[in-house]
Amino acid sequence: MNGGRAIILGRIREALRNNPAPRPHTSHSQSEAAADHNGHAQREWLPKVGETLPERIDLFAKISEGLTTEFQRVPTMSAARHLITKLATESQWKKIGSHSHQDVDALLEEIELPIVRTEKGYAINDLESCDAGITGCDVLVAQTGGIMVSVESAGGRALSVLPPHHVVIARTSQMVPDLTAAFEHVKQKYGKQFPSFLSFITGPSRTGDIERILVLGAHGPKRLTVILLD
């Protein structure tokens, strides 16, 4: 029932047996780093990230601007609530999606709209007709201006991509320097029991498929708001 497994494996082994390929022409001796590394070697080559938290937040803010992510820093949860109420009124939300999550629940305390909660399952059309999806996240990545979400931190797979506006709440303690650190976080948090879905979201959905001209909101959210709680 697994098709040509034995044949393909046989062909692979046959192809590799006593038939070494020339090593890549590399100027640095990196074969050891490649064979047994934990991702730290890569930090030497990848875009630079500051050492301190304020530097990282600044970098995240700068990249967010380029991506048109709406990045909002707030001092307290009550300021965050104020912000989400304003968003809801301005954008005339009629229904929103959310999930069971400490910060998300706290954020939505004063919102009086109908809420589709995803944690116990939901009807696709019901979620599709929401004006916004409000989720938490695992980490924020300074180097790329991205957020990492998972089944657990974002209420499943679809809540963060189906409604046209995605709002994320995060705390400064969730800011990590780079993707390597994000993966380390994932491994520590979940051990071997990974959720079936993990995603780096870097800006609102976009396409350049028509004359290479940027259009936001191709299939996913047109707007992405990141609320960072100090």
Place this chain on the structure above:
Amino acid sequence: MASQSSDFQTLSRRYTADKGFRAFIQKGMSGYYKKRDQNKANFQDWQGARDLAAEIKYEAINHLDKYLLEFEEKITARGAKVFWAQNAEAAREYILKVAKENNVHSIIKSKTMTSEEIHLNDALEKQGFGVVESDLGEYIVQLRKEAPFHLVFPAMHLTRRQISDLFQKELGSEPTDEPEKLTMIARDIMRRKYCEADMGISGTNFAIAETGMISITENEGNARLTTSLPKIHVALLGIEKVLPKLEDLSLFLPMLATAGAGQTMTCYNTMYAGPRQLGEPDGPEQMHIVLLDNRRTELLADAEQRDSLGCIRCGACLNICPIFKNVGGYSYGTTYGGPIGSVITPHLRGLKDWKHLSAASSLCGACTEACPVKIDLHHHLLQNRRNGAKTAPNPLEKISFGGFSLMMGHPSLYRLASGLGRIFQPLQGLVNGTILDPLRSWTDSRKLPTLAPQSFHEQWKKQRNRKL
């Protein structure tokens, strides 16, 4: 037989003659060049990153059996099914079987070049399954019943006017020349499709052995929807795409984004570890991984060109290639166009029919320089030329090169030939570029330089005689 080669000649002539088309492609690329360079400059050391990427791919591909087995074990433990498909037919049949067994009605696809390679849509449609491409560019070319023009930008050859006309004809929408409005038309249609579809088919950018995950890179969000809402997820995966460790992605994701589209990161980079797990609110009930060989093992057996299996399909070599920019994606007649396509197609589909592609290169080496995983593309094109000459020698070429080497090895013959050349050159001038000209294929776009009245050798002899 010779038809692939003559098709290439006909089409490439036609596209190259179209100056407007070339300018359009060039314009489309110009924004990319700028953003790609900015993002490369953000790397502390782009060359160092390329070196490391090449090393990681070297490790993965030269231990492919080990990493594939590790990947299979891990993702199977998470409830996914792995099917090993030796060729396109086996892959298609498996997917058809899954669709039939589950009574599938409608299928949605996200961008996957591997499915183009195995002509999956045709097979599904023939069996009565409706298939919709959800990536905007792919949807546009699907409506036009065309193949993608470019690995990453499938519809970059079309103007907004053409797309508006297409939507008006096929979808009954109002004409518009705003890319935003056109995008929203597709968005609305696709929304309904996601909600109805019971099978989602995706490609895979990377498979992670260590954790048993597949990683999918996209900008639009269509792949995320394709893999979230339908109850079955089928992922096509070329056997070469496995990486050893999860952390390898922290190098490959930004490099793919930078080289492929001039972005810091692509909008969505998603890792899937199996179907929906116990206690999870959504996601497919079934996940099928179709692991495809389809002659990749032939390429693997060629140690000299094995590195070309490390390709991450970023498209950077196409974007930079002077040939691709002039002849466009359709001239190649292959699933994978541009330099990488010219290297691998002779391995995947036969040297005899595809060796002409190795001549579709100026050997400038821009592709090798652009490649984020350092595939030695232009040398591989040369090797393919050599292999082609070995397996299917061209008798005319053989005679002329034989004559040439004879002449160059014998000074008296060389002198005789240049003397004759001077006599016959004025005659050639009379027929230059016409059908009577024996040098036509060379002279119809170039000028034949005039032979000097006296060769260097003759002048040298004269001067010496004078001095003595």
